[in-house]
Amino acid sequence: MRASRYMLFLYAAMIGTPVLLYIRIFSLAGGMLLLSTILLALAAIGLVVFGILGYMEIYSGRRPEKMPLDIPVHYAPARHEGRFEGEGRSVTLRVARFDTESKMMKEKEYCVRADRLTTVLGALLAIKENDDPTLAMRYSCRMGICGSCGMVINGKPALACETNVFDSISNGKIMVEPMYGHPLTRDLVTDFDDFFEKHVSVNPGLYRKNGAEKYAAKKPYDQSRKEIDKFLPYSYCIMCGLCLDACPVVNANPNFAGPQALSQAYRYHADSRDQMGDKRLFDIDTVDGVWGCEFAGACSKVCPKGVDPAAAIQLLKGELFKKVATDEKEG
Amino acid sequence: MYMEILDFDIVVLGSGIAGMTSAIHAELAAGEKLRIALVSKVHAMRSHSVSAEGGISGVLYPTENKDSVLLHGYDTVKGSDYLADQDAVEMLAENAPKEIKFFEHLGVPWNREENGRINERPFGGMSVPRTAFAADKTGFFMMRALYDEITLHKGVEIFHEYIVTALLMDRGRFVGLHAIGLKSGRQVLFRAKSCVIATGGFARIYGFATTSYSSTGDGIALAYRAGLPLKDMEFVQFHPTGLIPSGILITEAARGEGAYLRNSKGERFMERYAKSKMELAPRDIVARAIISEIEAGRGLRNKESGLEYVHLDLTHLDSRKIDEKLPMVRDITTKMLHLDPSKDLIPIRPASHFTMGGIHTNINGEVMAGPSGKTADGIWAVGECACVSVHGANRLGSNSLSQCAVWGRIVGTAIAKHAKGSWKITTEAARELSAEEENRITDLTERKGSEDPYEIMKEMQATLDKNLYVYKTVAGMKRAIKEMRKLRSRYADIYIKDKGSVYNTNLRDAIEIGNMLELAGVVAECAAARKESRGSHYVLEYPERNDKKWMKHTIAQRSIRGTRISYIPVRINKWRPEKRVY
Secondary structure: OOOOOHHHHHHHHHHHHHHHHHHHHHHHOOOOOHHHHHHHHHHHHHHHHHHHHHHHHHHHHOOOOOOOOOOOEEEEEEOOOOOOOOOEEEEEEEEEEOOOOEEEEEEEEEEEOOOOOOEHHHHHHHHHOOOOOOOOOOOOOOOOOOOEEEEEEEOEEEEEHOOOOOOOOOOEEEEEOOOOOOEEEEEEOOOHHHHHHHHHHOOOOOOOHHHHHHHHHOOOOOOOHHHHHHHHHOOOOOOOHHHHHHOOHHHHOOOOOOOHHHHHHHHOOOOOOOOOOOHHHHHHOOOOHHHHOOOOOHHHHHHHOOOOOOHHHHHHHHHHHHHHHHHHHHH | OOOEEEOOOOEEEOOHHHHHHHHHHHHHHHHHOOOOOEEEEOOOOOOOHHHHOOOEEOOOOOOOOOOOHHHHHHHHHHHOOOOOOOHHHHHHHHHHHHHHHHHHHHHHOOOOOOOOOOOOOOOOOOOOEEEEEEOOOOHHHEEEHHHHHHHHOOOOOEEEOEEEEEEEOOOOOEEEEEEEEEEOOOEEEEEEEEEOOOOOOOOOHOOOOOOOOOOOOOOHHHHHHHOEEEOOOEEEEEEEEEEEEOOOOOOHHHHHOOOOEEOOOOOOOHHOOOOOOOOOHHHHHHHHHHHHHHHHOEEEEEOOOOEEEEEEOOOOHHHHHHHHHHHHHHHHHHHOOOOOOOOOEEEEEEEEEEOOEEEOOOOOOOOEOOOOOEEEEEEEHHHHHHHOOOEEEEEEOOOHHHHHHHHHHHHHHHHHHHHHHHHHHHHHHHHHHHHHHHHHHHHHHHOOOOOOOHHHHHHHHHHHHHEEEEEHHHHHHHHHHHHHHHHHHHHHHOOOOOOOOOOHHHHHHHHHHHHHHHHHHHHHHHHHHOOOOOOOOOOEEEOOOHHHHOEEEEEEEOOOOOEEEEEEEEEOOOOOOOOOOO
């Protein structure tokens, strides 16, 4: 606990009074009588007044919270649209912002009030709407299905809308950064052009030899539970880009197709309705394709939807090995 | 600054299920000869359609499910409280099964029965199970299949993150769209022969909404400002189960799979309101039941948000069933509320969810030029932003996805034919109109106003949450009209603090807020004009449906003196109006 200024006066008065008393006794014979009497009286008053003030402060339980004066405090309830001044406490968000003019990162601190259900996205929106409308970020559905709000929260790539403020707090602060695995656009917004190109490059989409039959859609393609289970786990990808941000290979070699695209190649390859055959597989049979993967597994760890891209890539490698083996047998 | 001008045959505005389906069908119908632009204000695969959860309706197995296209039509008409146009409803019911198969062929992993057939689940207001689904992420899977499919169609060029600020019309004919590229900050003119508006609804005019932040009704506002008529704008659907405190959607499929609604005493209160259908009554009825319970003091109160709510109870459902058919419900409640749906009750209350009203179109999705008669040249509208009208006064759950798919095909095919015709891109008119719009945007960014757009948005949302909710009153609607008028005049004096050009979300938000404000005013005026209760529109002073006087569609058009309201008749051919009891 920090001593308040009242307490300092109290201590000064407590030490000062005996000293003055001592001077008073020994100066009875001398000429300091009047001066020492006045000083003693003042010290006694000080002792009483500051003693009472200090006592009141200690026992009233009032602890004025110290806030840096330049940071305004706003309330960010989970239901950020409303303005219900409910419960909550203040939280500090440190936001790394990419400046488009200077091409530099600048960090800025904001304080918001949050309750137990506030998400990081809710807090950021409260900042944007109440405090700093220039803060740029990408968001939309706020329920973890559109894949817009991927960012790095306290060092971990995550969706801001699914991350609770208090689950991610460390040292009383939350650090929010853009995904550095993608080119930076502005503040927390990153560029997805390369990412989408990689996705398109692996021939995603259900391919049928007879296009007319596919679009006429007269008869459903029946599938058994077992056939569905082969690709279903890989079909949950929301294209948020977090796996690419976590992948050590993509960050070193931007040409690597990356976990998102490759997992989607497997998703369609494993679908019994697809008829592209080996073309999709052979297209990624390259060092920047499946063989670029070093199986670090970071992609699977950060995926917010439980897709396991690392496993998908190993399965693709397995499929390619099988092809080589059968080719050798036949050849 | 030099404006960029891009010429296309067709420009599709909006990248949800309706928009992408139209683009694909336009290319399929035309061959690869057309140049199609798909313009989206978000990344194309992130449109609000991803949030659709429960499923898509369509009669797939009539004999096995004891179902028929006619029954689907009847359920829809009854659900709409007899305001739907019945020829359009028949079209929906007839074509929906085909579209489910179409999406299956694009790769949607529908849930299946043991024999490999597509599974169908019960849904609110539907007499029999006829809703196909892919877990409780149906919209997401359809969107992903569409996005992946569209990458195979080389004639379609996607413009991610372009917000359109004006629909340019020259003497009743479409000439182009004026847009701002968010990433570059540059203004762009899209010129085309024809245009599809597929920008979705505007449920975000309310604060407590299930929809994405992007559901701001931009396309509807653009059409309204361009002088095109809007239809049935007073009908806004409140989804019974919006999660406390954020409004996130808990799918109706939860009740379809057997979940109960309980009040603070633990009673299944739907008994009192819809004895036969219980929790699976249409949404307007369930939403009113919940609010009635809360007003009777049988609700609970959330400490953090101050919102009152009732409980959705899934605890009696098999945990494996939840994992297989409702994984997203578990995901959301665990991550957002730290609740386990197998053990805990889920706090919910009605949240604004879907807007039945929209741009007035004929049965083929062509936008009308006036209340009746001629169509506007070169403009179509599909999906939630359009009012065909198949949903009437209240939409049945899972009919929206079929609507997007069915009219996506109809419009896509028709527009391809139009674009192949002898129309020429009008050069001069579009450029002049676009230059005007450019000046307006530049003024908006550079002016020194005194009003904060976010403040205006919050006041608008608070006013509507309070005055135009599940139960409306005459006084409340009057207050809302007055308040919206005040806010509109304040909006004229806004300032945009962000002066940057790259990814200026402050500017984007201001444009969206302007759009929402425009529509909120129309909603309030149309609501106040309708002196009866029908479907989602319930006025305490007029608690009965009045077929004699009000069996008609509201048409709202912009005029110098505000919103001009007129009425057109409902097309009734098969099903005569009767009392709506569930």
